[in-house]
Amino acid sequence: MDFELSPLQRERYAGINAAVAERFAEHETCTDPELVRLAWKDAASIGLTGMCLPEEHGGAGLGALDTALGLEAFGRSCSDMGLVFGVAAHLLSCAVPVWEFGTDAARELLAGMAAGDVIAGNAMTEDEAGSDVGRIRTTAKGSGDAYVLEGEKSFVSNAPIADVFVTYAVTDPAAGFLGISAFAVPRELDGVVVGPPLPKMGLNGCLAARVRFEDCVVPARYRLGAEGSGGAIFQHSMAWERGCLFAGYLGLMERQLAECVGRTTRRRQFGRKIAGFQAVSHRIARMRQRLESARLLLYRACWLLDQGRTDVGAIAMAKTAVSEAAVANSLDAMQLFGASGYLADAGIEEQLRDCLPTTVFSGTTEIQLELIAREAGL
Amino acid sequence: MTLDEVTPRIRTFIAESFLDGDPKGELTESTPLLEWEVLNSMNSALLLNFLREELRVEVPLASINAANFRDITSISKLVSGLTAVPAEGA
Numbered sequence: 001m002d003f004e005l006s007p008l009q010r011e012r013y014a015g016i017n018a019a020v021a022e023r024f025a026e027h028e029t030c031t032d033p034e035l036v037r038l039a040w041k042d043a044a045s046i047g048l049t050g051m052c053l054p055e056e057h058g059g060a061g062l063g064a065l066d067t068a069l070g071l072e073a074f075g076r077s078c079s080d081m082g083l084v085f086g087v088a089a090h091l092l093s094c095a096v097p098v099w100e101f102g103t104d105a106a107r108e109l110l111a112g113m114a115a116g117d118v119i120a121g122n123a124m125t126e127d128e129a130g131s132d133v134g135r136i137r138t139t140a141k142g143s144g145d146a147y148v149l150e151g152e153k154s155f156v157s158n159a160p161i162a163d164v165f166v167t168y169a170v171t172d173p174a175a176g177f178l179g180i181s182a183f184a185v186p187r188e189l190d191g192v193v194v195g196p197p198l199p200k201m202g203l204n205g206c207l208a209a210r211v212r213f214e215d216c217v218v219p220a221r222y223r224l225g226a227e228g229s230g231g232a233i234f235q236h237s238m239a240w241e242r243g244c245l246f247a248g249y250l251g252l253m254e255r256q257l258a259e260c261v262g263r264t265t266r267r268r269q270f271g272r273k274i275a276g277f278q279a280v281s282h283r284i285a286r287m288r289q290r291l292e293s294a295r296l297l298l299y300r301a302c303w304l305l306d307q308g309r310t311d312v313g314a315i316a317m318a319k320t321a322v323s324e325a326a327v328a329n330s331l332d333a334m335q336l337f338g339a340s341g342y343l344a345d346a347g348i349e350e351q352l353r354d355c356l357p358t359t360v361f362s363g364t365t366e367i368q369l370e371l372i373a374r375e376a377g378l
Numbered sequence: 379m380t381l382d383e384v385t386p387r388i389r390t391f392i393a394e395s396f397l398d399g400d401p402k403g404e405l406t407e408s409t410p411l412l413e414w415e416v417l418n419s420m421n422s423a424l425l426l427n428f429l430r431e432e433l434r435v436e437v438p439l440a441s442i443n444a445a446n447f448r449d450i451t452s453i454s455k456l457v458s459g460l461t462a463v464p465a466e467g468a
């Protein structure tokens with residue numbers, strides 16, 4: 001067993017970290033679609049939009065652990081977590097399935113996706129199908145040359161600026177979860193209707209919207225995998241997302257920890273640094289412990305993915321640990337900063353708002369705990 | 379692994395994990411697992427994990443479809459037909 005990153009991994013992490021710090025030093029969370037697109041181009045220029053794609057498709061050919069390290073560096077030095085989240089979701093839940101299961105025609109999208117020119121949104125969730133994704137109602141009828149998609153997706157991150165949607169629809173109603181098929185749907189197709197940006201509490205740099213497919217004719221070349229393999233493809237992409245995307249939050253927690261150490265060693269009350277009060281220093285110790293233990297679980301889950309093992313329990317434990325640590329640490333940071341943490345300027349309240357949804361997206365904490373418990377034989 | 383070895387293990391796993399032990403003994407080898415939503419998104423992930431970790435069989439994604447996971451018979455046939463993943467250290 002070796003807990004050290006290799007020299008190459010350390011070098012790559014440092015390189016991405018420095019590049020992100022330089023490019024995003026002045027960047028503030030923005031919601032103007034044009035500015036968001038420009039930020040994506042900056043991320044792409046560092047290679048963040050295509051890290052795990054093969055070189056022939058414009059990527060860097062990195063495995064899951066190395067991709068996670070890249071996203072960790074992104075989250076470490078870019079305070080716009082919506083951007084980090086949006087880029088990661090584009091890469092992991094959209095580009096990965098297009099690369100692994102797409103036809104040659106669908107894979108033609110990948111070069112643009114790696115370059116940040118073609119932005120993707122993952123469209124699975126529906127009003128009546130959140131955790132229980134097998135209940136989706138969007139249908140894809142037809143076969144042969146084309147399918148007609150009909151239905152509405154209720155929460156699609158990146159949708160307002162997306163050029164393509166990786167979506168899921170029922171092709172065989174009798175087959176439940178294994179009657180779902182996956183498609184890459186270019187936005188320009190007739191019948192793709194993107195709603196207005198959804199107002200939300202955080203991750204504001206990642207615009208989200210509802211997406212409706214109205215009599216939308218999708219050529220069969222855009223189907224990913226075989227008919228009926230959409231459920232398995234979705235789960236595979238979620239394994240990547242639950243592993244790698246959450247590394248961005250490790251980066252956030254590390255940045256936040258440094259800010260808390262800085263603040264509590266500068267701030268004086270009762271004639272001394274507040275870090276000198278054990279209630280304060282132990283709070284920081286716990287933040288650090290949560291971060292480091294979550295990091296170990298996440299690295300291990302990604303390492304298993306690189307060994308070709310989609311270990312449901314390991315991935316669920318990593319996802320739960322990172323998301324719960326991110327929420328707990330953000331609450332601690334608020335407390336440590338006092339009133340200044342509550343004001344927008346310090347960026348601490350934004351971190352809390354950006355961390356809160358982590359226990360919901362990519363599979364809620366309750367669903368992950370259910371998987372962990374059931375896998376343990378309960 | 380032969381079909382005779384695999385079938386009871388898969389049957390026991392499904393009964394214990396998804397059907398509360400199947401107290402009324404309703405689960406048969408031809409029970410339509412997908413149609414009856416025994417294999418929903420969560421349970422199919424757990425079943426695949428069981429096949430990988432306990433039976434040492436990695437089901438390729440292309441084989442995860444309704445025909446292969448329709449019932450215990452089809453799953454058992456699939457599993458016995460797949461090459462067992464070599465045990466660690468072997």
Ligand SMILES: Cc1cc2nc3c(=O)[nH]c(=O)nc-3n(C[C@H](O)[C@H](O)[C@H](O)COP(=O)(O)OP(=O)(O)OC[C@H]3O[C@@H](n4cnc5c(N)ncnc54)[C@H](O)[C@@H]3O)c2cc1C
Nearest residue numbers: 122123124125130131155156157357360361362364366367
């Ligand atoms: C910031 C953000 C970004 C998102 N981006 C996308 C996206 O890009 N694409 C997309 O398709 N979706 C996206 N989603 C939606 C997300 O995938 C769903 O919110 C998530 O799957 C949960 O579904 P739900 O919100 O409908 O909650 P529900 O499934 O209705 O759950 C509500 C509550 O009930 C609990 N619950 C449900 N079932 C069980 C059970 N069996 N056991 C125990 N507890 C249970 C849940 O854990 C939760 O606490 C996003 C969500 C957020 C917050």
